[in-house]
Amino acid sequence: MYKLRDKSFSTSVEPNLAPLTVAVGGFANMFCIGTVYALSTLQTQLLRLFGISDVWSFAPFGVAFLGLSIGVLTSASTILQSGAHVTVIRGTILWGTAVIGAGLSLSRLKFGLMIICFLFGGIGIGWTYLAVVVLIDQGLPRHALARSAIGPLGFSTAAATCFLLSSVIGLEVADAKSLGRMLVLLGVTFTAVGAFTQVLLPNFSNSAVSPPSVSSTSPSEFFFSILLFFNALPGMTLFAGLLPLASQHMNGTDCDKMWILSYCMAALAFGGVLAPCVCAYCGARLTFVIILCLRGVLLVLHSRSEGSTLAMCAILAVLFAHGTGFSLIPGLIKNQSSNQQLFFFGYGRVLASWGTSGIAGCIVSLIIRSPVGAVPTGELVVGLLSFSFGTILYFVPSLGGEFLT
Numbered sequence: 199m200y201k202l203r204d205k206s207f208s209t210s211v212e213p214n215l216a217p218l219t220v221a222v223g224g225f226a227n228m229f230c231i232g233t234v235y236a237l238s239t240l241q242t243q244l245l246r247l248f249g250i251s252d253v254w255s256f257a258p259f260g261v262a263f264l265g266l267s268i269g270v271l272t273s274a275s276t277i278l279q280s281g282a283h284v285t286v287i288r289g290t291i292l293w294g295t296a297v298i299g300a301g302l303s304l305s306r307l308k309f310g311l312m313i314i315c316f317l318f319g320g321i322g323i324g325w326t327y328l329a330v331v332v333l334i335d336q337g338l339p340r341h342a343l344a345r346s347a348i349g350p351l352g353f354s355t356a357a358a359t360c361f362l363l364s365s366v367i368g369l370e371v372a373d374a375k376s377l378g379r380m381l382v383l384l385g386v387t388f389t390a391v392g393a394f395t396q397v398l399l400p401n402f403s404n405s406a407v408s409p410p411s412v413s414s415t416s417p418s419e420f421f422f423s424i425l426l427f428f429n430a431l432p433g434m435t436l437f438a439g440l441l442p443l444a445s446q447h448m449n450g451t452d453c454d455k456m457w458i459l460s461y462c463m464a465a466l467a468f469g470g471v472l473a474p475c476v477c478a479y480c481g482a483r484l485t486f487v488i489i490l491c492l493r494g495v496l497l498v499l500h501s502r503s504e505g506s507t508l509a510m511c512a513i514l515a516v517l518f519a520h521g522t523g524f525s526l527i528p529g530l531i532k533n534q535s536s537n538q539q540l541f542f543f544g545y546g547r548v549l550a551s552w553g554t555s556g557i558a559g560c561i562v563s564l565i566i567r568s569p570v571g572a573v574p575t576g577e578l579v580v581g582l583l584s585f586s587f588g589t590i591l592y593f594v595p596s597l598g599g600e601f602l603t
Contacts, residue, residue, distance in 0.1 A: 220337030221344055223399045224330045227290045228352025230388040231323040233297075234262050235353055236360030238440040239369060240377075247374050248309050256560040257313050258300075259438050262320035263556025269324015270549035274542050277329055282336065283399050285329035287392050292322030294388030297381055305378025320553075328549060331528055332542045333399070342474055346529070350470025350521035357437075358463035365456035418534040419544050421598040425486065426527055427551040427558075428587040432493050432580050433520030434552075434559030435566075436513065443566065465514045469521025477526055483602040485526065487592045489519035494585025501577035534601055 241255040248254075269289070276285045296319025303312035331349070338344050369377065436443065444455045477485050496512040528545055535541035566576035591597060 217338050217341060217344075219398060220333060221341075221348065223286075223395055224334045224337075224348050225352050226391050227286050227326050227330055227395060228349055229356045229359075230290050230391050231293050231326050232353030232356030233360055233384070233388075234259075234266075234320075234323055235357040235437045236364075236440075237262065238437065238442065239360060239364045241439065241442055243369055243372070243377060244309075246370075247304075247377070248307065250309065252564060254309070256438060256564055258316045260557050260560040261313050261317040262323065263434075263553040263560075265317045265320020265322075265553075266324040266327075266556065267320075267550045267553030269321040270328050270546045270553070271324070272321075273325045273328040274546040276325065277332055277542060278540075282329040282332040283395070285325050286333060286399075287395050289322040289325030289327075289329060290392030290395065291389050293319045293326065294322075294385045294390075294392060295319075296322060297385030297388060299385075301378040301381025301383075301385060303378075304381060305375045307374055324549070324553070328542055328546050331545065335528075335532075343471065346473050346525035347467070347470040349524055351467045354463040354466035354470075354517075354521070357466075358460040361441075361456045361460040361463075365460075416534075416544065418531070418601050419547055421601055422527060422531055422548045423551040425598065426523070426548055427555050428490065428584060429486065429523035429527075430520065430552050430555040431558060431562075432497065432516045432584055434555045435562045435576075435580055436516050436559075438556065438559040439563035439566070443563065462510075462513055462517060465517035466521040469518040469523075470525040473522040473525035476522065481602075482526060482530060483591060483595070483598075486523065486602070487588045489522055490584050490588025490591065493519050494581045494583075494588060497577045497581030498585065501575075501581060530601065 237259045240258060244250060244255050244258075245252070273285060273289070276288070296315045299315035300312045300319070303309070303315060327349070334345050334348055367380065372380070440459060441455070444459055473485075480488065493512070493515050496508070496515050500508045500512045527548070528541075531545045531548060532538050532541040535544055562576050562580055565579075591602075
């Protein structure tokens with residue numbers, strides 16, 4: 199699949215680099231970019247402060263994942279040329295700088311400029327995410343659990359922290375300047391983490407090398423792109439409008455809902471932690487069949503019922519399966535790569551479907567928030583898509599048969 203031209207490629211970690219150092223650095227940067235999963239906390243405030251429609255309230259999340267698609271597609275070449283360490287630093291600092299810009303734009307009520315900032319911030323997220331996966335893969339070769347769990351742990355902890363802070367600060371009464379200052383403070387923190395990564399992690403020793411020549415997307419990448427899209431769509435629909443959706447389906451005050459959502463993020467983390475065990479017991483194919491069909495059934499059932507208990511079960515299942523799928527796919531792609539040191543080129547192309555699912559999730563979430571009758575329609579569509587793809591995987595073993603082993 200990949201052909202190197204003459205020179206060899208080495209991304210070996212320096213011998214004195216402790217696994218704990220890699221784990222801490224990877225988690226810290228995943229935490230920073232994982233705050234994108236809490237952007238729904240801004241939606242209601244944007245409606246209040248800018249007087250925009252529901253459609254435009256999804257713009258920060260949507261453009262961030264448009265940028266993410268660009269970021270993951272360009273990250274691999276940066277990793278090859280400069281190393282995963284440098285790419286992580288650049289990506290996290292870009293995300294932090296974008297959040298600072300978004301905060302300054304918000305304080306001045308410049309909505310268009312804020313959206314542009316989130317677009318560039320999404321590119322930084324894409325750079326950091328793929329580079330951290332490579333960093334962890336190289337720095338923790340004997341720690342399979344850490345490699346699978348650090349991503350979901352970082353994103354879940356970041357989202358939970360943002361929800362908790364929102365409940366304490368009281369965003370619903372903050373004015374534009376106060377909310378803008380909060381974003382600036384967050385952005386400065388993320389930028390500082392990126393700068394500290396320069397100190398925490400040593401450079402990777404890369405030899406000069408030309409990028410691998412790839413004529414087209416391989417069959418395995420095409421299959422995993424589809425698999426990732428369907429696995430991510432329910433979760434991205436949830437994250438695109440998590441707080442507004444919680445307001446529709448949960449009882450209690452806004453503060454209570456924030457706390458409940460922060461606790462729910464544990465399901466995302468457990469999905470990443472337990473993924474290797476579940477896969478070892480069931481196999482990759484059956485694992486994806488289970489998590490796709492389970493979410494599909496719960497979403498279809500909830501589209502027919504307004505019960506808060508069923509809604510909570512659906513949210514937990516979606517989050518758990520989201521973390522499970524993201525933990526398993528990198529290893530499956532690496533197994534299919536003819537040059538496993540360069541598997542991140544293929545994985546970067548596959549991750550573009552994550553960005554696509556984020557944009558699609560905004561559309562579905564918007565449908566769910568539309569007037570009466572749309573809630574069942576939106577959840578029913580996502581549920582049927584998830585259940586149908588899971589069923590096809592089970593009854594058509596030839597689909598991805600050589601890739602899901």
